[in-house]
Amino acid sequence: MTLEDWLNVSFGVTSKNGYEVTFPCPECGHERFSFNTQLKVGHCFRPSCGYAPTIKMLNVRSRTQIGVVINSEAQHYKKPAPKLEIPSEAKPLVELVDGQLMTKFERASSEVCKRGVSYENQYRFKFQFDGQRVYIPVYSNGELINFVGRAAWWKELDIPRYKYATGASTRATLFNWDEMKSKEHIVLVENTFNGIWLMDEFNATSNFGSDLSKDQINLIHLSGVKRVVILWDEGAEKLARRAVTRLREKAVQAIALKIQGQPDNHTIDALRPWLQFALENVRDRNTIIDTTGGQS
Numbered sequence: 267m268t269l270e271d272w273l274n275v276s277f278g279v280t281s282k283n284g285y286e287v288t289f290p291c292p293e294c295g296h297e298r299f300s301f302n303t304q305l306k307v308g309h310c311f312r313p314s315c316g317y318a319p320t321i322k323m324l325n326v327r328s329r330t331q332i333g334v335v336i337n338s339e340a341q342h343y344k345k346p347a348p349k350l351e352i353p354s355e356a357k358p359l360v361e362l363v364d365g366q367l368m369t370k371f372e373r374a375s376s377e378v379c380k381r382g383v384s385y386e387n388q389y390r391f392k393f394q395f396d397g398q399r400v401y402i403p404v405y406s407n408g409e410l411i412n413f414v415g416r417a418a419w420w421k422e423l424d425i426p427r428y429k430y431a432t433g434a435s436t437r438a439t440l441f442n443w444d445e446m447k448s449k450e451h452i453v454l455v456e457n458t459f460n461g462i463w464l465m466d467e468f469n470a471t472s473n474f475g476s477d478l479s480k481d482q483i484n485l486i487h488l489s490g491v492k493r494v495v496i497l498w499d500e501g502a503e504k505l506a507r508r509a510v511t512r513l514r515e516k517a518v519q520a521i522a523l524k525i526q527g528q529p530d531n532h533t534i535d536a537l538r539p540w541l542q543f544a545l546e547n548v549r550d551r552n553t554i555i556d557t558t559g560g561q562s
């Protein structure tokens with residue numbers, strides 16, 4: 267729908283001359299009111315009125331809001347099923363401009379970087395930001411099926427820490443599963459930032475919390491993954507043992523690591539030997555390996 271179409275639907279265009287379209291004045295009703303579709307301003311020819319609105323001002327008056335028209339028009343070309351979308355105010359955190367990674371959100375991007383997600387990975391995983399939340403899209407078979415909206419932790423905000431897509435399941439898949447499902451082994455962490463931080467070196471991914479759902483266990487079972495190491499946060503040992511047992515019941519070799527705090531309380535160098543040890547010992551009778559030396 268063009269701007270002219272919208273003006274016609276909203277105000278009833280009576281004539282047109284180049285970029286100038288004429289319709290009755292929305293302010294005083296005078297029949298000679300003209301709107302320039304290139305300059306995007308209008309003016310009323312009645313001297314005592316002098317109404318000179320912008321599109322925004324006209325949009326407020328129109329029964330058909332310009333955004334609504336454009337959206338409803340767009341739906342004709344879309345699949346009828348409602349599509350999950352990240353809040354529209356959210357914009358890419360990092361963009362590729364002339365081959366260079368750029369951000370319009372310096373602070374947000376650098377804070378995410380401190381959490382272990384490089385600028386490259388913020389771009390690669392299509393991170394978004396709306397001033398309040400960092401959104402991490404979750405795809406499965408190329409389709410957006412959920413997002414993790416993490417409140418900006420460097421700001422004082424009175425909003426819940428996490429927000430997910432309404433009605434979407436957080437347990438239906440694993441982060442970046444399209445890629446991870448063909449790995450020989452994977453490491454599961456609770457937090458998506460941690461998953462991306464450890465992804466390249468350890469094939470880490472996030473299962474979005476300290477539990478594995480039936481669906482997630484089935485996905486792993488049916489995938490190319492042969493070995494799983496669970497690296498959940500301190501306090502999740504019981505759940506980790508249960509998840510290992512359930513994976514083993516599906517003939518997936520699995521073991522958990524008990525750590526102090528969260529994975530990112532440790533360095534990659536400190537985690538590496540434990541993860542290697544765990545991968546070599548997935549067949550162990552025990553379901554969990556204690557890395558804390560009994561300190562927690």
Ligand SMILES: [Zn+2]
Pocket residue numbers: 291292293294295296299310311312315316317
């Ligand atoms: Zn007027």
